[in-house]
Amino acid sequence: MKATALRILAALGCGIPFNFLSANGLPPLDWEELAETNPWQYTELHREVPVVQPGSAGSPPSDAIALFDGTDLSRWEQTPFGEGVAVPRTEVYLRRYLNGGDWGPATWTVENGEIVAGQRQGAIASKRAFGDMQLHLEWLVPELEGKGGQEYGNSGIFLMGLYEVQVLNSFENPTYANGQAASIYKQHAPLVNASLPPGQWQSFDLIFTAPRFSEKGTLVSPALLTVLHNGVLVQHNAVLQGPTSFIGEPYYLPHPPKLPIVLQDHNNPVRYRNIWVREL
Numbered sequence: 697m698k699a700t701a702l703r704i705l706a707a708l709g710c711g712i713p714f715n716f717l718s719a720n721g722l723p724p725l726d727w728e729e730l731a732e733t734n735p736w737q738y739t740e741l742h743r744e745v746p747v748v749q750p751g752s753a754g755s756p757p758s759d760a761i762a763l764f765d766g767t768d769l770s771r772w773e774q775t776p777f778g779e780g781v782a783v784p785r786t787e788v789y790l791r792r793y794l795n796g797g798d799w800g801p802a803t804w805t806v807e808n809g810e811i812v813a814g815q816r817q818g819a820i821a822s823k824r825a826f827g828d829m830q831l832h833l834e835w836l837v838p839e840l841e842g843k844g845g846q847e848y849g850n851s852g853i854f855l856m857g858l859y860e861v862q863v864l865n866s867f868e869n870p871t872y873a874n875g876q877a878a879s880i881y882k883q884h885a886p887l888v889n890a891s892l893p894p895g896q897w898q899s900f901d902l903i904f905t906a907p908r909f910s911e912k913g914t915l916v917s918p919a920l921l922t923v924l925h926n927g928v929l930v931q932h933n934a935v936l937q938g939p940t941s942f943i944g945e946p947y948y949l950p951h952p953p954k955l956p957i958v959l960q961d962h963n964n965p966v967r968y969r970n971i972w973v974r975e976l
Contacts, residue, residue, distance in 0.1 A: 756832070756972035763822055763957070764833075764971040766809030772802035775821045775857070775958060786939045786949050789857060793955065804961075810836075813851050814965040821857060825954035827906040828976040831855070832899070836967045837865040839894040845871045849894065851966040852881065854958035855904050858939035858951070859919055863966060866891040878925040881940050886923070886930035897969070898926055903976075906953060907936075913950035 730736075749758035756762055763771050802820040805812040837849030849865035859880070866877035866889055873885035878900070892898050905920040918938075923931035938946030959968060 754970050756970075757974065760832075760972040760974050761824070762972045763824075764811060764968065766806075766969060768806060769802040769804060769811070769820070771823055772804075772820045772959075773823050774799045774802060775819045775956075786858060786951075790949065790951050793857070794952070809969060811959070811968040812965070813959060813961050813968065814963055815961070816963055817961055819854075819958050819960050821956035821958045823956070825952070825956050826856070826973055826975060827954040829855075829902075829904050830974040830976060831902040831904065831957065831972075833971040834897050834899045834969050835863055836897045836969075837863075837894045838965055838967075840965070844869055846875060847964065849966055850962040850964040852960040852962070853900065853902070854940070854960060855902065855919075855921070856906060856951070856955035857958040858955065859904075859921070859936055860940040860960070861900065861902060861921070861923060863960075865894050867893045878923055878930045880921060880923075880931060880934055880936060882942065883937055883940075883946065884931060884934045886925065887932065888928060888930055890925040890928035890930055892926060900925060901927075905976075907948060908953075909948075909950040915948045915950075918948070 746759070751757045751760070799821075803817050804820055805815065831853070833853065835851070840848060843849075843865075846864065848869050849863065851863040852860045853863065854860050862875060862877055862879045862881045864871070864875070864877045873879065874882050876886065876889065877891050877898075878886040878889075901924040903922040907919040908916040910916050919936040921931055921934050921936060922929070923934075936946075938948045940946065957973070
């Protein structure tokens with residue numbers, strides 16, 4: 697390779713370091729000569745990047761959609777299914793959702809700016825539908841006597857009403873790995889257990905890519921999910937095999953590109969707060 701070409705490639709950021717040029721006896725770059733063509737501008741992207749004000753002290757970023765701000769459940773409603781959706785109930789859910797209808801207001805309790813789950817009232821769903829998203833929420837399992845395994849703080853977040861991230865007390869509370877807190881239920885165990893003790897608030901930050909289907913309904917690309925539990929990466933771009941299934945293997949059914957977020961009532965006392973979404 698000619699010396700001039702090497703110098704230009706180095707200036708363009710093509711992976712040829714300057715010390716390689718000098719070590720091989722090549723003359724240093726002539727910046728005066730390069731300034732006539734400014735080759736470094738080739739890799740510069742000139743456009744305005746949207747400005748977002750980060751949240752602080754529990755407040756969401758400026759471009760987020762607040763689903764619960766501590767006041768009421770006006771952005772949520774009842775669902776036509778009990779504890780969330782699982783194969784083969786997926787078809788029933790999708791059919792009823794697509795047919796529309798008034799499912800009624802969410803009847804969960806709000807206390808001290810917190811949503812109270814686990815009162816045998818069924819799941820609630822966001823009135824707004826989402827596809828690709830960043831979802832943040834905080835949850836708390838109270839200290840309970842005589843509870844263990846899946847009966848200690850069981851709830852869940854169903855992305856698109858179909859894909860569950862498990863909520864559970866997993867602090868010194870053994871259960872099956874793909875059913876503990878921050879698991880993608882029955883599909884992916886978390887990489888590590890980042891759980892805090894009961895009685896402490898915990899956070900989930902979920903980065904979700906919705907599945908894509910062809911016009912004929914065949915799967916083009918599966919859903920992907922990254923999860924941070926209390927700021928710790930516990931799911932890294934995990935590939936989902938289909939909607940959550942409690943019994944049997946999951947499989948995909950075609951569905952709209954956007955569906956509601958569902959919070960599960962598993963008859964266990966769990967609290968939620970500070971729920972917001974950024975559409976991606």
